[in-house]
Amino acid sequence: MSKEALLIVDMSNDFVDLEGPLNVGEAGLAIVPYIRDLADKFLKDDKYVVISMDDHAPDDKHFDSWPVHNVTRSKGQELYGELKEWYDENKDNDHIIYSMKENYNAFFKTGLEDELRKRDVDTVHIVGVATDICVFLTASGADAYGFKTVIHKRGVATFTDQQESGLEHMQRCFHSEIIE
Numbered sequence: 001m002s003k004e005a006l007l008i009v010d011m012s013n014d015f016v017d018l019e020g021p022l023n024v025g026e027a028g029l030a031i032v033p034y035i036r037d038l039a040d041k042f043l044k045d046d047k048y049v050v051i052s053m054d055d056h057a058p059d060d061k062h063f064d065s066w067p068v069h070n071v072t073r074s075k076g077q078e079l080y081g082e083l084k085e086w087y088d089e090n091k092d093n094d095h096i097i098y099s100m101k102e103n104y105n106a107f108f109k110t111g112l113e114d115e116l117r118k119r120d121v122d123t124v125h126i127v128g129v130a131t132d133i134c135v136f137l138t139a140s141g142a143d144a145y146g147f148k149t150v151i152h153k154r155g156v157a158t159f160t161d162q163q164e165s166g167l168e169h170m171q172r173c174f175h176s177e178i179i180e
């Protein structure tokens, strides 16, 4: 039987805490309770939850483009607040996958496609940050591997002015279903 997975993208202190170097502002804080509730619902329904997290060496070339963030095992790389609490409460649940990524795209060189396939997942719901960057490129990766994509509007945020156009592009390019 086909299954669904929730992908939580980059909800770390560096991206969500208002002190974080790449924080998405109040919009990032606002999506946290929605994501937590959705993650609970997925586990309750016997579906999967993937925590996809940026993971950079201190000298990563990626930092030519961005402020230093999500350095391996730093405090900044940990899940933010309520989501860390949620993870700590549920980490023994075998329906949770913690997946590190070096690229924007959660499917690039992470083995995530195989992890989802062996669990018969065919649809991925994506939440997290930033809508037009890592969420968008993760939707692209999922689509390229043939997964159906569902984006939760109340579960994504960005620090740019591309929230709406990011959603429109996912709908247009990947036929993503957008949940209001």
Ligand SMILES: [Zn+2]
Binding pocket: 054, 055, 056, 062, 069, 070
């Ligand atoms: Zn990064």
